[in-house]
Amino acid sequence: MEHRPKTLAIPLSLLLGLFIPLAAQAEASRLGPEGAATLARGQALQQQAAELRQQADRILAEEEHACASRLLVNDCRNQAKARHLEQVNEARRLDAEGRELEYQARVEERDLKQQQRDADAASQTEELARRQKLRDAEQQEREALRQRRLAEKEAKAAEGERKAAERRARQEKKQADHARRVAEKEARGPRSSKTPAPATPGPDATSLPEGQRQP
Structure with a gap:
């Protein structure tokens, strides 16, 4: 009996629904909404590729086992290998697409981190300038007070x-x-007494007889 490749039991939309709450939300703090969705889609595609590859290997093993009971064993096995290769190539395509999406998300994450670093540096520069301005103002105030x-x-x-x-x-x-008062006082000399001093007899009065002295 010929086996056909089975489709994935979990469709891509369901995988995205599983990965967005887990992976994308974990990255949401570092990525924007678009970046988180891109990362989730890329991871989901890689998961889908891995499951498709596992499924292709399982189907190949089943088909090769079934081919052993057929008449054209080699032809059956070649057809099974061709189908397996087709699924593997599809898995590779999905994996490459998923890796590219994840790379884009990582680039966006890197750019966002750089933007954040630039913003932080600018904010730090502004804060340093503000503090320096305050220090200068305080220094000027202290100098003015001094x-x-x-x-x-x-x-x-x-x-x-x-x-x-x-x-x-x-x-x-x-x-x-x-x-000045002392000098004026000295310049005026001593004041004369009100009672005149007795007259000193002259030399002639002492030489006259007592009867001839004038009173």
Whole structure:
């Protein structure tokens, strides 16, 4: 009895339905929706190719066993091998298509990762620039505060110096006024007494007789 190649028990649509929840969802965090679907389809095609190859080998073994009881054994086996080769080539085609789809998905994944790295680098650069700007602003604020305190200190020192100069000027003026009053007092000399001092007798009065002295 001649055996015909059997179709897969699990169609491609069902395989895709099985792989999308498992494989595609696992890759969804790294791939976009289209990339995840492409990866799932590629993996499903490779799985279909593997099952088709296994099925072709099983059918070939069954047909070669059946050919042993026929008259034209070699012809039967050649036909079985031809059908087997046809299925194997189809499996190879499906496997190649699946690998190409998976490669496309991996390329997209790689591009997305590179885009993410670029975005992270740009974000990091912006963050570093923002932090540097904050540090510069804080440094400028500290410098302005230092300059303001220095100016206040210098202003206080200048005010203290001004007041000290005023005190010295007042003290010097006070001393100058005192010295001037002393000098004026000395220039006027001692004041004369109200009671005149007794007259000192001249030399002639002492030489006269007592009766001739004038009172």
